[in-house]
Amino acid sequence: MALVVVDQGEGVATITLNMPDLRNPISDNGMIDALLAALEAADRDVGVRAVILTGAGTAFSSGGDLSKMGPGKGLRGNQPAETVRNYRDGIQRLPLAFQSLEVPVIAAVNGPAIGAGCDLACMCDIRICTSGAKFAESFVKVGLVPGDGGAWLLPRVVGWSRATEMALTGRAIDAATALDWGLVSRVVEPGELMPAAQEIAAEIAANPPRAVRLTKRLLREAQDASLGTVLNLSAAYQAAVHETRDHEEAVTAFLERRRPEFTGN
Known part of the structure; x- marks a missing residue:
């Protein structure tokens, strides 16, 4: 099964995180490599005028895979220096790649965006979500810090005070709060999410x-x-x-x- 599915439309590429059984974690190198490859291909293709990023199933992204957080598993190395390298060579490639993209990316948040999943949404240029979506900068809940650039990303989206509240409490906010705080620009019902994202993408694609x-x-x-x-x-x-x-x-x-x-x- 492909970790990322790409659907090419007229001027718009839709990239779907495709691990619905695990709620689309993005911490493993396989998913990171697949997502980066899809984004870089879209950026190189001048025929792609906008990208929509979404998740398969009921979640946008659960962030890290908690089952792989023991020593020597996932991003955690057997020694701290190895963990540092794993982060630099792993998930930290994502915010750097998003920052260098020229093609606009719309996050169509179809469900929970938790931890690194929340930060992934913040890496995008435009965010819309369903009424049932939730966002959480929840690293402290599992004794961690935002290792993927969230401390840089989130304050630029919602402001310092609200970002600090989210990061230090780890509390999830609902779609209505996300709209009020400027984390998303539009909230729609679940069946309207992709049509709404495609409408925005089409408006962008219609321009030079x-x-x-x-x-x-x-x-x-x-x-x-x-x-x-x-x-x-x-x-x-x-x-x-x-x-x-x-x-x-x-x-x-x-x-x-x-x-x-x-x-x-």
Whole structure:
């Protein structure tokens, strides 16, 4: 059984974590490798204009596999130095990869997103969820810290105070709270989740792809850069897209009052 299933639509790739019996843990190297391969393939394919990430079954992702947390199992090595290497060579590859992606990624959170699963959702650019979804930065509940970058990711999504509350209590929040806190931008009923994600993806895919990817890249770079740096980068990206045929097509179509046809050039 494939650990990750990829469905290719018109300009949109849907990536599904496919270990429903274990609630889609993402801590094993096999799942990490499969997810990274799917994301990198989508990023390389200029025909893919948006990605939807979701989970098979009733959960988005349970995060770590608790059955593999003994010495010498999973990410935990026989010595602390080995554990450090396992994290760097394992799950910590995910936030670095998401940060470098140009293609926009929409998390369609179909159920619980727990621990590293919550952080995985935070790695995405847009998050929507079902009314039954729950989110928990629950590492402290099992005597651990966020080892996958959650301490960097979560405060940037929900703010320092709320991220600290989630991380230090380990308490799960429901979909309504996630919406109120800005962890997700939309809550829908379970049967409406994928249509809603596909609607957002289609809206993104309808725009000039080079402008979309550079806009996403600019937003990511702006997270930690100074205003002056962002302005300089904005000018450079703007110079690049001014020269595209899609920009010319957008302006021409607007003036001619017709729908534009973008080619990615």
